[in-house]
Amino acid sequence: MLQRILTARPPPPPAADLQALHGVLAKCWSLDIGPKEYAYLKGAVLFNPDLPGLQCTQYIQGLQREAQQALNEHVRLIHRGDQARFAKLNIALSLLRSINANVIAELFFRPIIGTVNMDDMLLEMLCAKL
Secondary structure, three states, rough: HHHHHHHHHOOOOHHHHHHHHHHHHHHHHHHOOOOHHHHHHHHHHOOOOOOOOOOOOOHHHHHHHHHHHHHHHHHHOOOOOOOOOOHHHHHHHHHOOOOOHHHHHHHHHHHHHHHOOHHHHHHHHHHHHO
């Protein structure tokens, strides 16, 4: 079973989606994102108050805002000479948000856990411990 999971080859996503994902990765690599920046960016993406069916939108919105504020403070402390770094990170974040969640699920999750709906997965994750 493990071999089947690891060697399964789903049909590739459309070339435009792959190109967009490549652009996001190239932007992130060019910024040389550090571990803390990565963690804060992850929080800003995963704490999505616009998720359909989410009951605790204000709480999740607060978490997203905290992640963005922590990223801003970190950038101001660590990258003092780079006034535009926070804006560049936000551009990378907006590029990432423009990627279709189904493409991400197909490329990174389907080979491991099968077909998943990212909205359902995030909804379950965000509301599991609240």
